[in-house]
Amino acid sequence: MRVDLVPIGEVSPAVKREASAVLRSVYDAEVSMAPDQDLPSRAYDSGRDQYHAEEFIETAADVAPGEKAIALTPVDLYYRRRNYVFGLAYLDGRSCVVSTNRLGTSTDGGFSKRTAEEVFTDRLRKEVIHEAGHMLGLDHCDNNRCAMSFSPTVKEVDRKEETLCGSCQRELF
Numbered sequence: 001m002r003v004d005l006v007p008i009g010e011v012s013p014a015v016k017r018e019a020s021a022v023l024r025s026v027y028d029a030e031v032s033m034a035p036d037q038d039l040p041s042r043a044y045d046s047g048r049d050q051y052h053a054e055e056f057i058e059t060a061a062d063v064a065p066g067e068k069a070i071a072l073t074p075v076d077l078y079y080r081r082r083n084y085v086f087g088l089a090y091l092d093g094r095s096c097v098v099s100t101n102r103l104g105t106s107t108d109g110g111f112s113k114r115t116a117e118e119v120f121t122d123r124l125r126k127e128v129i130h131e132a133g134h135m136l137g138l139d140h141c142d143n144n145r146c147a148m149s150f151s152p153t154v155k156e157v158d159r160k161e162e163t164l165c166g167s168c169q170r171e172l173f
Contacts, residue, residue, distance in 0.1 A: 001027065003132070004064035006034040006095075008056055008073040015100055015124060019072055022125040026147075026163065027132060034064050039075060053077040053088040056097035068135050069095040070128065076101040086127050086157070089134035096131040100124060105154055123157050129164070138168055 003023050005016060016033060023029040043055030051073075060071035077099045079085045086103060089096030103123040104116070114122070129147040141148035144156070146165035151157045164172070 002066035003029045004034045004066040004069045006060040006071045008037045009039045019128045050076045050078045053079045060095040071097040087131040089131040
């Protein structure tokens with residue numbers, strides 16, 4: 001499977017590198033980098049001071065030639081009535097989005113003794129696994145350690161592992 005990463009906005013080289021590495025390790029994906037894209041102004045909601053996530057999915061699909069595309073962005077996203085989302089994907093869709101905006105809180109609340117940078121990187125990798133899993137047809141998993149478990153807050157993201165559980169792996173592979 002070929003996955004194109006589509007940076008939208010000011011995405012750091014470290015974020016691009018980690019997203020690429022986790023896609024290769026978990027999904028054995030061939031990863032390429034699409035050209036940087038400007039933030040879609042039509043997606044901005046000034047009343048919320050957030051961007052509508054679906055616009056980023058469409059942008060990724062429009063610019064990426066690969067089988068699948070993942071938009072990466074540093075801006076805060078929302079979807080429908082949710083206050084925010086870490087990412088958004090449609091089951092069996094061609095593209096998705098992952099936002100780093102809310103993944104960078106300073107610590108994981110004492111869950112571990114890792115640095116803020118390590119916590120951020122871990123969260124990013126888990127969210128990339130999660131949204132890519134949806135694109136590949138995986139729904140939310142009941143195993144709260146699986147990367148495919150629903151995680152509406154960073155606390156739940158921190159509890160997850162950076163892998164798919166056995167059931168999700170069997171469903172894919």
